[in-house]
Amino acid sequence: MPQLIIEGGPTLDVAAGTKLTLAIEDAGIPILHRCGGNSRCTTCRVLIVAGDAGPMPEIERERLAREAELEPGIRLSCQVRVESDLTIRVLQTTTSTGMPAGSRPAD
Numbered sequence: 306m307p308q309l310i311i312e313g314g315p316t317l318d319v320a321a322g323t324k325l326t327l328a329i330e331d332a333g334i335p336i337l338h339r340c341g342g343n344s345r346c347t348t349c350r351v352l353i354v355a356g357d358a359g360p361m362p363e364i365e366r367e368r369l370a371r372e373a374e375l376e377p378g379i380r381l382s383c384q385v386r387v388e389s390d391l392t393i394r395v396l397q398t399t400t401s402t403g404m405p406a407g408s409r410p411a412d
């Protein structure tokens with residue numbers, strides 16, 4: 306079972322194939338996912354600190370290409386399936402932004 310290390314948060318074992326946004330939220334981190342996991346809002350973005358987040362789907366690549374200011378290593382957590390050990394940094398939460406989370410992405 307892959308291990309997910311959330312900087313400043315818990316370390317947990319995650320069932321392989323779990324959508325990263327859901328693993329983060331279910332760990333008690335109030336991550337934003339304003340578009341409901343449809344690769345439109347980018348509020349679910351995370352920094353991949355270590356590990357392999359897997360191939361980037363075209364829909365994610367196209368959306369991130371429109372965000373010129375983003376540092377390398379940023380992924381949209383709604384497009385990542387946890388398949389191996391990862392260390393991540395959550396960048397936007399309900400508490401850091403004051404925004405509601407948005408609809409929960411589908412499994």
Ligand code: FES
Pocket residue numbers: 337338339340341342343344345346347348349350381382383384
């Ligand atoms: S891009 Fe909107 S939830 Fe991931």
